[in-house]
Amino acid sequence: MDTYRPSVLLDLDGTLVDSVFHHVVAWDAALRAGGYAVPTWRIHEAIGMGSDRLLPWLLGEHVGAADKLSDEHKRRFLEHADALHATPGALALVEDLRHREVPFVVATSASTEELQALLDALGTHDLPTADADSVEAAKPAPDLLLEAVAQIDRPIEHATMVGDSPWDAEAARMVGVRMVAVRCGGFGDRRLTDGGAATVVDDPRALVGRL
Amino acid sequence: MDTYRPSVLLDLDGTLVDSVFHHVVAWDAALRAGGYAVPTWRIHEAIGMGSDRLLPWLLGEHVGAADKLSDEHKRRFLEHADALHATPGALALVEDLRHREVPFVVATSASTEELQALLDALGTHDLPTADADSVEAAKPAPDLLLEAVAQIDRPIEHATMVGDSPWDAEAARMVGVRMVAVRCGGFGDRRLTDGGAATVVDDPRALVGRL
Numbered sequence: 001m002d003t004y005r006p007s008v009l010l011d012l013d014g015t016l017v018d019s020v021f022h023h024v025v026a027w028d029a030a031l032r033a034g035g036y037a038v039p040t041w042r043i044h045e046a047i048g049m050g051s052d053r054l055l056p057w058l059l060g061e062h063v064g065a066a067d068k069l070s071d072e073h074k075r076r077f078l079e080h081a082d083a084l085h086a087t088p089g090a091l092a093l094v095e096d097l098r099h100r101e102v103p104f105v106v107a108t109s110a111s112t113e114e115l116q117a118l119l120d121a122l123g124t125h126d127l128p129t130a131d132a133d134s135v136e137a138a139k140p141a142p143d144l145l146l147e148a149v150a151q152i153d154r155p156i157e158h159a160t161m162v163g164d165s166p167w168d169a170e171a172a173r174m175v176g177v178r179m180v181a182v183r184c185g186g187f188g189d190r191r192l193t194d195g196g197a198a199t200v201v202d203d204p205r206a207l208v209g210r211l
Numbered sequence: 212m213d214t215y216r217p218s219v220l221l222d223l224d225g226t227l228v229d230s231v232f233h234h235v236v237a238w239d240a241a242l243r244a245g246g247y248a249v250p251t252w253r254i255h256e257a258i259g260m261g262s263d264r265l266l267p268w269l270l271g272e273h274v275g276a277a278d279k280l281s282d283e284h285k286r287r288f289l290e291h292a293d294a295l296h297a298t299p300g301a302l303a304l305v306e307d308l309r310h311r312e313v314p315f316v317v318a319t320s321a322s323t324e325e326l327q328a329l330l331d332a333l334g335t336h337d338l339p340t341a342d343a344d345s346v347e348a349a350k351p352a353p354d355l356l357l358e359a360v361a362q363i364d365r366p367i368e369h370a371t372m373v374g375d376s377p378w379d380a381e382a383a384r385m386v387g388v389r390m391v392a393v394r395c396g397g398f399g400d401r402r403l404t405d406g407g408a409a410t411v412v413d414d415p416r417a418l419v420g421r422l
Contacts, residue, residue, distance in 0.1 A: 021239070021251040024232045029294055039298060039414065040232040041397035083240055088250060186252040188399035203250065 007154035008097055008211050009145055009177065011163035012108035012129075014048065014185035016090040016204065017118045020164065021186065022080060023047050023073075030072035031058075034065060048165025048185065050109035050138020074114060084121035087184045089205025091123055093162075096208045105130055107148035107161075109138040140170040145177060160211055162204070169195030180207065218365035219308055219422050220356055220388065222374035223319035223340075225259065225396035227301040227415065228329045231375065232397065233291060234258050234284075241283035242269075245276060259376025259396065261320035261349020285325060295332035298395045300416025302334055304373075307419045316341055318359035318372075320349040351381040356388060371422055373415070380406035391418065 014020040027043045038058050046054045051070040055063045063069070097104045106129040110118055119125045128151060135143040149156045161172040164185030172179035173196040181197035182204060183189070189200045201207060225231040238254045249269050257265045262281040266274045274280070308315045317340040321329055330336045339362055346354040360367045372383040375396030383390040384407040392408035393415060394400070400411045412418060 018239075018251050021232055021235045021255065025236050025294070028229075028232070032294070032296070037296065037299075039395050040229050041395050044232065044397050083236070083243070085243070085248065088248075184250050184252050186255050186397070188401060190399060190401040 005154045005158050006102055006211065007149070007152045007159045008102055008104040009107045009148045009159055009161045009172075010094075010104055011048075011161070011165075011168050012106050012115070012118050012122075013110055014087075014164035015162060015168075015182055016087060016094075016106070017121045018085050018087045018184060019118065019121070020044070020047050020184075022083060023077060026077035026080070027054075027073050029076050030069055033072055034069050036069075044186065048109065048163070048167040049140060050132045051111075052138055053140065053167075074111065077114065078117055081117040081121065084118065086122045087182070088203040089208055090203075092208050093204040093211075094124070094127065097211065100209075102211060103152045103154055104128070105148040105151050107144050108132065109144065109167075140167040140174075142171050142174040145171050145175050149175070149177075162207065162211070166191050166195035169197050172196065180211070182206075216365045216369050217313055217422065218360070218363045218370045219313055219315040220318045220359045220370055220372045220383075221305075221315055222259075222372070222376075222379050223317050223326070223329050223333075224321055225298075225375035226373055226379075226393055227298060227305075227317070228332045229296050229298045229395060230329065230332070231255070231258050231395075233294060234288060237288035237291070238265075238284050240287050241280055244283055245280050247280075255397065259320065259374070259378035260351060261343045262322075263349055264351065285322065288325065289328055292328040292332065295329065297333045298393070299414040300419055301414075303419050304415040304422075305335070305338065308422065311420075313422060314363045314365055315339070316359040316362050318355050319343065320355065320378075351378040351385075353382050353385040356382050356386050360386070360388075373418065373422070377402050377406035380408050383407065391422070393417075 024044045055066050109132045112133045115131050130148040132138040135147050137143045159177045161177045161179045164182050169179045179197045181192040181200045184203050235255050266277050320343045323344045326342050341359040343349040346358050348354045370388045372388045372390045375393050380390045390408045392403040392411045395414050
């Protein structure tokens with residue numbers, strides 16, 4: 001008989017760190033500076049994708065100066081990084097997984113530089129991570145989740161993804177991983193369950209002892 | 212036979228001006244500075260209420276230093292007011308209503324000071340307004356809508372409210388005014404229709420010629 005050998009893939013932006021609304025404002029400023037007028041609610045819908053996907057999704061396939069827009073977003077986001085905080089229960093969930101010996105990896109679309117700022121906000125750098133700079137394509141492509149799972153010696157079909165965006169749900173669905181969604185990204189239950197989330201809870205605190 | 216004599220009540224924050232995400236970040240900073248940790252998705256849910264309602268909703272009925280928190284929010288919001296822009300079609304909708312001689316009033320929970328910054332962003336100050344400082348209780352209390360309707364010599368049951376938040380929908384329902392919602396505040400269709408919105412469109416552009 002096969003034993004159930006759980007593992008957890010944790011999204012960082014919006015899930016462990018309360019950063020989605022700050023990303024929206026940083027992208028809004030970067031896009032306006034680049035001459036693009038995109039309503040913030042549309043920007044919000046795109047948060048959770050890596051920059052390589054977010055910009056074509058918002059502006060169309062052939063975006064001029066995409067690198068410059070990404071750099072400008074990163075600069076503005078990092079400029080206000082001291083406003084970032086952990087989501088409720090984020091550190092408690094990490095400690096809980098360690099305590100119960102459930103292997104986990106933080107799988108994030110963030111660049112290495114943003115990753116450092118997010119871990120500062122979270123309050124620990126002592127975490128296994130797979131970030132956007134370690135794979136070809138960021139979320140919603142499944143590459144990042146496959147990279148994360150490869151770091152864990154557990155069956156992928158026993159893994160659970162914890163994320164805040166429909167893009168996390170899409171990536172999880174592509175690799176057959178169960179998705180548990182948190183509301184902290186502000187995406188709304190309907191979009192999360194439509195995207196494939198098995199369940200929706202407020203924040204990581206609600207998952208302590210349950211994964 | 213009664214003639215149909217339409218009029219329009221326009222919300223400002225999030226409806227004519229793309230300001231909701233900026234409000235979230237300003238409240239987040241103000242609340243943290245005041246020692247309160249409220250997740251941004253919860254702050255977002257409260258945007259659209261006046262400060263007098265928003266703070267008790269987020270922090271409980273007996274908030275210490277509520278005026279100080281409100282002032283700090285206002286200071287931080289106004290500090291970044293140059294990042295605000297009109298939503299798509301906002302000015303076109305105003306011009307359209309004028310052209311078709313449909314009377315309208317901008318009904319906003321904003322304080323007089325914020326109102327000026329929002330009208331700067333919108334690109335016109337030449338608008339009839341009812342703001343939070345002109346009534347006892349801000350949205351979702353119906354006072355503001357009643358004040359706005361009083362400025363127009365039209366039957367309230369023929370009026371349409373255009374807003375972006377469930378709080379607009381609640382205020383409209385209380386006075387029996389039809390509510391048309393725009394998505395620009397990022398509230399999600401489900402919450403808007405659950406709140407009582409008759410229909411949901413992307414932004415004011417979709418309403419030009421239709422109210």
